[in-house]
Amino acid sequence: MLRLLRAALFRNRRNFRRDQVQAEAVLRIGGREITCRISDVSPGGAFLSPVLEVKVGAEGSLRLPQVPIDTPIRVVRSNKAGIGVEFLQANVGAIVAGWIRGRSPA
Numbered sequence: 001m002l003r004l005l006r007a008a009l010f011r012n013r014r015n016f017r018r019d020q021v022q023a024e025a026v027l028r029i030g031g032r033e034i035t036c037r038i039s040d041v042s043p044g045g046a047f048l049s050p051v052l053e054v055k056v057g058a059e060g061s062l063r064l065p066q067v068p069i070d071t072p073i074r075v076v077r078s079n080k081a082g083i084g085v086e087f088l089q090a091n092v093g094a095i096v097a098g099w100i101r102g103r104s105p106a
Contacts, residue, residue: 020039020040021038021039021040021041021100022037022038022039023037023038023041023064023066023100024036024037024038024064024065024066025037025038025046025048025062025063025064025065026062026063026064026065027048027051027054027060027061027062027063027073027085028060028061028062028063029054029058029059029060029061029075030054030058030060034051036048036049036050036051036082037049037050038100039082041096041097041100042093042097043087043093043094043097044086044087044093045073045076045084045085045086045087045093046062046084046085046087046096046097047081047082047083047084047085048062048082048083048084048085049081049082049083050081050082051082051083052080054075054078054083055075055078056075056076056077056078057074057075058074058075059072059073059074059075059088060072060073060075061073062085062087062096064096064099064100067099069092069095069096069099071087071088071089071092071093071096072087072088072089073085073086073087073088074086074088
């Protein structure tokens with residue numbers, strides 16, 4: 001019962017629909033530049049993999065090599081599969097999500 005309640009609460013925290021995608025990106029955080037994949041995206045954020053050892057709350061930027069977008073992000077969750085990031089700049093998340101959805105083979 002508790003597991004179902006937690007799942008319902010987690011599911012309801014999202015403000016936007018997430019789409020499964022496949023896109024290369026470069027995460028700049030803590031003085032490092034990490035090549036990663038965006039595996040899901042929404043106007044509010046994205047899930048990046050495989051990125052390990054990045055603390056929740058850390059801020060950095062996400063760059064898409066295919067387009068001239070370098071947007072500020074904040075890490076909002078982290079697990080063994082990767083990290084969830086929130087886009088910090090207004091409206092950039094919608095542009096990133098729309099571009100990736102249109103270009104991704106997923």
